[in-house]
Amino acid sequence: MTARELDAAGVAGAELRAAYTRCRELNARHGRTYFLATRLLTPGRRPAVHALYGFARWADDIVDSLDSTAGPHARARALDRLDADLARGLAGGTGAEPVVRALADTARRYAIDHHHFADFLAAMRSDLTTVSYATYTDLRRYMHGSAAVIGLQILPVLGTVAPRRQAEPYAAELGVAFQLTNFLRDVGEDLDRGRVYLPEDLLAAHGVDRALLRHCRATGRSEPHVVRALREFASLTRAAYRRAAPGIDLLDPVSRPCIRTAFVLYGGILDAVAGTGYAVLHRRAAVPRRRRALVAADGLVRVTAARTAARLAGRRAVPPAVPPAPRTAARSPRGHEEVT
Template sequence: MTARELDAAGITDPFLRTAYTDCRALNARHGRTYFLATRLLPADRRPAVHALYGFARWADDIVDALGDGPGPGPRDDGETARRAAALDRLGDDLAQGLASGRGTAPVVAALADTSSRYAIDHRHFTDFLASMRSDLTVTEYADQGALRGYMHGSAAVIGLQMLPVLGTVVPRAEAAPYAAELGVAFQMTNFLRDVGEDLDRGRVYLPQDLLAAHGVDRELLRRCRDSGRTDRRVTSALRAFEALTRAAYRRAAPGLPMLDPVARPCIRTAFVLYGAILDAVAADGFAVLHRRAVVPRRRRALVAADGLLRVTAARLAARRAPTPAPPRVPHPCRPWKEAA
């Protein structure tokens, strides 16, 4: 993280500066789309976004990357127990960090500081960890309702955590449902893109009733993954999930104008780039069981350039906005004249 961003945010404590820098490194390494969009935020808000991402990534890595092998399957009890213990330790550090404003692990320290600065509801973090714990034992979801229950903690709360940092031009409660839905749309995009990788970890996030409606089950997904072949039934199911994901974007879209104008280009850029992942999946023939779809570099650059133009315009408009006049105070002896 650049010193300019930390200075702009008023982060002077050496330990916290290192903690925020670690979170930024996690974002830059693992969240290319997210990181690119974050660069469009005002400098003083970027550290908070990196802290939120860094904590989420740290927990996700415990679930998926602890140990030498892929994620735990239904019989991998020893690895599951080790991951659960690591999540418990992170949860304990989180509880202490949120209570004291300073955690032991750098990602927790940065998160606790961000939570305090922006008055983020602590329930969003505990709900997130609850969904991460379920990933250790839950390997599939019966229907969209069950999946939405999981995504409340794994995705919707991420949007709700971000909202105080971004700022709004309407009451925060009015914008909250749209922020939550955008988090869900982003995660559904990841689910579609990562079907093959998640299958290797023993998980199928696409709802079982949707798969069954197209004649697909886990065994067919596994055969396609192992053989490198496609199957029209799988393609049909993936296309149906794509339609559900695009519907989530449409539901989230009305929330974009509710954001602070200087933060709006950041989220709009993420909105467009994540949507472009869906385009890339479709353009690649829904071959997500065999390879990860990638947004072409040229399109990423064009979207980023558009975002930069928008954020420049928003910042200029903010500078030119007239300073509000101080409220008029009625004269103590002539209130009727002031009212008139």
């Protein structure tokens, strides 16, 4: 299946194909929801999305891996090396890391703005020193680089039926919605890393601080104040989904089922969190397998219909094999236009 995707994408050369394969493996292992949705893209577009995910995951792991014993200075140096490697790759050189080779190739193929990668790495660097955000506005400013630009990177791969600039705000907002969902789901894990992404003013409005979050994490107890704060954060996240939703219809029809599936599944994480009573400090909420299967099946039906429509439209656009007969006096100009 991987070879078929790489062939469809026109990826040649053993080294480059291996780099894309590595990115696909990272996506399959670490991004179950994302990977499932990507399966609904046309084969030729999947490698590019895997490359974008693989690079983001690689950088994120440098910053966030709980298994690493590296301190902030070592992680900063690792990010610097990745940044330098990316600069060489984007300039036409050969990146040392497989994820960089695949990303640079994808950026060239789809003319992705290099500033998006710079903004992303800047956000990753801020994670080495920033452990909280005073306001939601401050958090949104951080998420431009950590989430919004991911949507902007993927948009050229998905394609649009409207000018790309018209679709960009929605793509950026969907990236934000996805990350807000991750922040809510991973409150406990992020706390173990020393970070709290829930804005301090939102927490304070409900009488919550970091010490109380740590207490709940350590004891397994759920405090009403914490639940109310988490519920408000979930409301902010749902608002981001509502703002992003109109952008789905601006995508290439064959790409819409992929994004719609991701939209529904990630939104389902919010429902799963609510279903646990917002116990995110104690366990990670997940969309039930049956629900995932039903959403994926619906996406498959939609993508089959979209691809069929695209093939039929392509056939209608193909000129006839036999040139039409010269127009005679009996044939109207309108009739001539219809046959051509």
